[in-house]
Amino acid sequence: MKVICGIMACLLSISSLSAQDKQTMARLINTDNLKKNLYILAGAEMEGRETGTRGQVKAAGFIADYYKQIGLAPGNHGSYFQNYPLIKDSVEYSVIKVNGQEFKYHADFTFPLTLNKQEKVIASEVIWGGYGITDSLFNNLAGIDARGKILLVLAGAPSTPQLTRWGNSSAGAKLRAVVAAKAGAKAVFIIDSTFSTAQNKFAGSISIRPAEESRTTKAVTNVYFISPAIAKAIAGDQYEYLMRKAGQEAPVDFHKTLSISVVQLMHHESLQSSNVLGYLPGTDKKEELLIVSAHYDHLGIREGKIYFGADDNASGTASVLELAGAFAKAKARGKGPRRSILFLNVSGEEEGLWGSDYYTSHPVYPLGNTVADLNTDMIGRVDTLHTPIDSNYIYIIGDNKLSSALRPINENNNNVFAKLKLDYKYNDPSDPEKIYYRSDHYNFAKNNIPIVFFFDGINEDYHKFTDTPDKINYGLMTKRLGLVFDDAWDIANREERLPVDRHEK
Known part of the structure; x- marks a missing residue:
């Protein structure tokens, strides 16, 4: 009974912005736009987006231009870029x-x-x-x-x-x-x-x-x-x-x-790479910040072949862009979030989580004011453990490790709206793949910031040049992204910030 009461208190703490508002704004996510942006990010001209290369610079420029176009403010003191040095x-x-x-x-x-x-x-x-x-x-x-x-x-x-x-x-x-x-x-x-x-x-x-x-x-x-x-x-x-x-x-x-x-x-x-930051200011809880993240780098060109990185991670990058657009439109309609949201696209993930490590070591916004990170890394395919028949799933990782409130929020949103199968396989600390430690959310978790990592698993084209945009399931990706949107909406609009009451890292 105590558990049920705790969950209800968590859900009732969502702000006065109505469930109807959330449903209305979630419909702003556009599958055609997702597909268009993903094809650009995973196109040949991006040259595989390897960190420190011309292709990565092109991708960063595209992301920044997109944020500017939809009306997001530069997220780093007047710049859309947070540069960091490389050797x-x-x-x-x-x-x-x-x-x-x-x-x-x-x-x-x-x-x-x-x-x-x-x-x-x-x-x-x-x-x-x-x-x-x-x-x-x-x-x-x-x-x-x-x-x-x-x-x-x-x-x-x-x-x-x-x-x-x-x-x-x-x-x-x-x-x-x-x-x-x-x-x-x-x-x-x-x-x-x-x-x-x-x-x-x-x-x-x-x-x-x-x-x-x-x-x-x-x-x-x-x-x-x-x-x-x-x-x-x-x-x-x-x-x-x-x-x-x-x-x-x-x-x-x-x-x-x-x-x-x-x-x-x-x-x-000496070289440099960059994270790309788009900022949407909140209303009455503006000083608190939700981060929505994805890495935009991939493996570049190897032995003359472009590693397009459509699922890994143009899918997550295009998803963050689409979420940014939906929240920007909501704000323009007077339904903007109470907390500020930073849409953060990092580079260097494939090399060792460099961009997110740099951000958390040199935060533009105080980590103490950062309430959560929602990270999307590969959400456009069906992995080798599933078939087209049981493809209506998403792996959920890290949602219960730092905050008792995140899993109830995510599961409630899924039960009411997305209706995906939530698979916790990779959330198990004993799982040999150790996925929890292998994407950018982990650098936030290390700093006691609650996270949820949305992931579609390992498919047959993982880290191969055959990871191309034509293999993405755009309808399924849109559905998964709807769940991320719902979670972001609830976290940004809660009366109380998420508690940090667990310490499993």
């Missing part, structure tokens, strides 16, 4: 020599550009370190003296859940670089047994990083993912034996005297 790292030359035998960058080895320093490495000894892991559960390097040597290790980790962070990735590389530096190693060579298929895992010869990102150059040593060919040149007839014994916590005794040198030349260029 473009590029490899001009890199080569490894083992006893005079030359191995080339890309063909035989690679490395995370944002991690390695530009320096020449010369060593005369190599020592084997198993997986190169130093952890309370599993420590390969106890008793290993790597001072002045090359530390040779195998990529990956034992099949223990607690050690997955040491896996075959840039994060695992950085962990090894840090512990190798503490052990005094001159460099870390990580054997990648799948190198022939994984050599472009670090985006070729160019990568982009936030200018504020710490490279911790004093804490790490250079790290290289090497092919079996380099490993065999080093280990000789001991190579297969080392591979078989890599899982031992105490590595087999292998050290070898030989000549190794690494030379690399790198170039660093």
Whole structure:
């Protein structure tokens, strides 16, 4: 009974703007306009909208022009843009020599550009370190003296859940670089047994990083993912034996005297990217702010193919534009929201939630006055877990983690208006995909701002150049967007701001 009373109190706290007003304004969402804008955002001229590229700048300009056209105010002190600095790292030359035998960058080895320093490495000894892991559960390097040597290790980790962070990735590389530096190693060579298929895992010869990102150059040593060919040149007839014994916590005794040198030349260029902000001022609760967000960047052009990013995330971007238009029209009709709304389109999501991280680190409006973030990232398709028969769904993520009021609002709006199946699969903390941490809402949640993430799941074209506008289900997308509108309407017009009474992050 107490739960029911709490839900009713939550719903009754919605302002005097009527349910009829909400229904009337929700009808302002236009499917044809959604489709038109999505085709533009996912068009060839946007070149895949990769952060830091010409295509991303074009997309940002289109979004800003749209906000200006519908009458939204610039959201950043007179500008529609919130620029943030980037650094473009590029490899001009890199080569490894083992006893005079030359191995080339890309063909035989690679490395995370944002991690390695530009320096020449010369060593005369190599020592084997198993997986190169130093952890309370599993420590390969106890008793290993790597001072002045090359530390040779195998990529990956034992099949223990607690050690997955040491896996075959840039994060695992950085962990090894840090512990190798503490052990005094001159460099870390990580054997990648799948190198022939994984050599472009670090985006070729160019990568982009936030200018504020710490490279911790004093804490790490250079790290290289090497092919079996380099490993065999080093280990000789001991190579297969080392591979078989890599899982031992105490590595087999292998050290070898030989000549190794690494030379690399790198170039660093200053760039910038931008978030795009459209602002709609509220009425009597103007100082409080609701954010409606979506990332507009995607993967750009790779191997000559444009990654159009129609569902990911032109669908969310077009949705935010359409919501902005609907609320702007409502305000023009005297039905504007009580709280202000910031329509926030961020870049850098595909690279690591850069744009939303920058906004929450440099907020234009006080985070303490920000009542919620509604985030749309992929809402235009049907995923591989559903069929056209059961496509009337939307994944809801994060709605119950920080505020007890959000789920009742969302479920009530769905029951009365959208009538979608609300799927909470990805809201489960034990779900292996960890979707809650993988889109821009998370940077708001980290700052105790209640969020709801609307998501359609993973489809067969996810992060492929085949994610094109013709595959969007525009009717279903409109229906899903109606639910986002209803939630935004209620949150912006409540008498009381949403409580922050839970702390599951």
